Amino acid sequence: MKTSHLSCFQNTMGLLVCFVAVFAVIASYFKWIHTYWKRRGVDGPVGLPFIGSFYDLADKDKPRGYILHEWTKKFGSIFGYYEGATPVLVVSDVYVLQEIFIKKFDCFYARKNTNRIHGDLECSQEEPRVNLFAARGARWKRLRSLASPAFSVRALKQVHNKMENSVLCMIDHMAKHENSAAFNIHEYYQEFTYDVISRLAMGQAYSEQFNNEGVNIVKKIFMRSNRTLPWYLAVLFPRFQNTVKNFFFKHESIRGGDVALLYKFCEKAVYDRIKERSANAEQEIENDQNDFIDMFLDYYTEAEIEDAEFGTTVEKKVTSEDVIGSCFVFLLAGFDTTANALAYASYLLAKNPEKMHKAQQEIDEICTSENISYDDIAKLNYLDSIIKEALRIYPVAWFACSRECVKTTTLGGLVIDKGVRIEADVTALHHSKEIWGENAEQFVPERWLESSAPRHTMSWIPFGAGPRQCVGMRLGMSEAKTALAHVLRKWSIVAGPETEEQLRIQGCTTTSPESVTVYLEARF
Numbered sequence: 001m002k003t004s005h006l007s008c009f010q011n012t013m014g015l016l017v018c019f020v021a022v023f024a025v026i027a028s029y030f031k032w033i034h035t036y037w038k039r040r041g042v043d044g045p046v047g048l049p050f051i052g053s054f055y056d057l058a059d060k061d062k063p064r065g066y067i068l069h070e071w072t073k074k075f076g077s078i079f080g081y082y083e084g085a086t087p088v089l090v091v092s093d094v095y096v097l098q099e100i101f102i103k104k105f106d107c108f109y110a111r112k113n114t115n116r117i118h119g120d121l122e123c124s125q126e127e128p129r130v131n132l133f134a135a136r137g138a139r140w141k142r143l144r145s146l147a148s149p150a151f152s153v154r155a156l157k158q159v160h161n162k163m164e165n166s167v168l169c170m171i172d173h174m175a176k177h178e179n180s181a182a183f184n185i186h187e188y189y190q191e192f193t194y195d196v197i198s199r200l201a202m203g204q205a206y207s208e209q210f211n212n213e214g215v216n217i218v219k220k221i222f223m224r225s226n227r228t229l230p231w232y233l234a235v236l237f238p239r240f241q242n243t244v245k246n247f248f249f250k251h252e253s254i255r256g257g258d259v260a261l262l263y264k265f266c267e268k269a270v271y272d273r274i275k276e277r278s279a280n281a282e283q284e285i286e287n288d289q290n291d292f293i294d295m296f297l298d299y300y301t302e303a304e305i306e307d308a309e310f311g312t313t314v315e316k317k318v319t320s321e322d323v324i325g326s327c328f329v330f331l332l333a334g335f336d337t338t339a340n341a342l343a344y345a346s347y348l349l350a351k352n353p354e355k356m357h358k359a360q361q362e363i364d365e366i367c368t369s370e371n372i373s374y375d376d377i378a379k380l381n382y383l384d385s386i387i388k389e390a391l392r393i394y395p396v397a398w399f400a401c402s403r404e405c406v407k408t409t410t411l412g413g414l415v416i417d418k419g420v421r422i423e424a425d426v427t428a429l430h431h432s433k434e435i436w437g438e439n440a441e442q443f444v445p446e447r448w449l450e451s452s453a454p455r456h457t458m459s460w461i462p463f464g465a466g467p468r469q470c471v472g473m474r475l476g477m478s479e480a481k482t483a484l485a486h487v488l489r490k491w492s493i494v495a496g497p498e499t500e501e502q503l504r505i506q507g508c509t510t511t512s513p514e515s516v517t518v519y520l521e522a523r524f
């Protein structure tokens with residue numbers, strides 16, 4: 001009995017010693033990793049043991065862009081931090097950003113994973129469902145070249161009437177607030193942008209504003225917190241991201257919860273369409289190209305062609321997984337960014353009535369017919385400046401202005417190893433007095449119409465830059481301009497006692513105002 005107690009004690013002690021030893025090795029590894037920037041002479045915040053600055057930067061109520069910006073003020077235009085075991089470099093120097101986003105694209109063609117729980121994004125075997133936003137290398141290039149035609153000026157002119165119809169439906173809904181109580185205008189813009197993207201990407205036949213269950217699902221996806229166990233694990237052990245993903249596959253931060261619901265929508269739409277098209281083919285009926293699903297399915301083929309660019313190979317065939325992934329990302333990317341841009345612009349106009357009257361004057365002069373055409377929209381230069389200025393003051397998607405180094409290289413004298421991640425501090429660029437002058441903090445749309453010396457291309461990057469710049473930029477701008485032109489032609493957006501003194505901005509990815517409370521005053 002005594003011997004068995006002794007051996008039990010010895011076993012427990014043995015296990016404890018092993019545990020302490022393993023812990024000590026892991027702790028030393030992280031301690032060493034967390035000297036990565038110091039060893040290279042790059043300053044930065046001291047994070048927590050193991051997870052580095054991940055916890056600070058994963059709070060949806062305090063968007064990371066603002067925290068990064070606080071650090072820029074402290075450490076300068078280039079500094080480093082750690083997201084678990086991964087070193088991240090934050091840059092707000094326009095010349096270095098140009099190197100990363102444009103000149104050395106072949107070393108930085110991957111976006112820094114925002115959802116880090118993926119398999120190999122260059123390999124269709126390991127991560128079959130990839131989308132244009134997350135894809136890398138040859139897979140990205142293939143999806144990008146398939147998607148780009150849908151966002152050309154020609155394509156946007158073709159869909160303008162459909163989009164304007166959604167604007168008019170939004171106006172009908174808003175009309176109940178005319179000369180009435182203050183309301184949250186952001187909600188209307190969210191309904192509108194989701195409506196447009198559902199019609200353009202997913203073949204939704206008619207406007208379904210305030211009747212579309214997808215809106216609440218995507219809203220919740222954008223308001224998710226990143227402080228969840230799978231994320232902590234993926235951040236701590238980046239090499240095992242795929243294992244983490246597979247283990248927690250049904251967790252709401254991976255493919256469960258609202259994400260699963262949205263995927264189900266996309267899956268159903270894509271599989272129904274594949275069936276419809278093959279039935280058409282049997283009856284020798286030509287397939288229409290009504291939306292993005294049709295556009296992708298036109299390339300849906302079983303033929304496999306290898307593409308060795310970017311040092312990787314990829315099948316050129318478009319799979320149903322590709323189409324589902326793309327619809328998913330279009331619904332997300334096409335919804336939140338533009339709705340937020342419209343909400344910020346409306347807030348700034350309400351707070352700056354003289355700028356709003358100037359915009360109304362321009363709209364009255366140019367938009368003389370009942371409908372506002374794509375060509376009219378192209379002539380609204382002051383309105384264009386208003387949206388650009390709103391996106392300067394409130395960059396809505398700076399989280400996407402990020403890259404990962406895929407080939408060890410140098411930036412200036414600094415060696416950047418493969419695997420290092422890069423983030424642009426867009427707020428620093430957009431609010432820099434050096435770039436924008438002493439009035440950088442003020443809303444001055446006129447600055448976009450001045451013919452002074454041109455600014456550096458990386459000074460204003462709400463849509464990113466280089467070959468991976470936002471593919472939906474033209475669509476987002478034309479939606480925002482068409483919507484604002486109709487709103488401002490009919491109403492003045494007016495601030496009142498309920499209007500937020502300061503907007504409360506939230507989100508782990510895009511940055512959304514919690515609400516934008518304004519009045520609508522009839523103009524005529």
Ligand code: HEM
Binds near residue numbers: 401
């Ligand atoms: C005001 C509106 C919008 C803003 C501010 C915005 C912003 C951005 C930014 C910053 C990026 C990253 C660019 C980079 O890495 O250099 C991006 C990428 C992307 N955006 Fe947008 N976006 C907007 C509207 C849209 C719309 C309407 C769609 C489509 C329906 C869209 C789809 C995408 C996609 C698919 C990507 C990934 C492109 C790639 O990696 O090749 N965006 N967007």
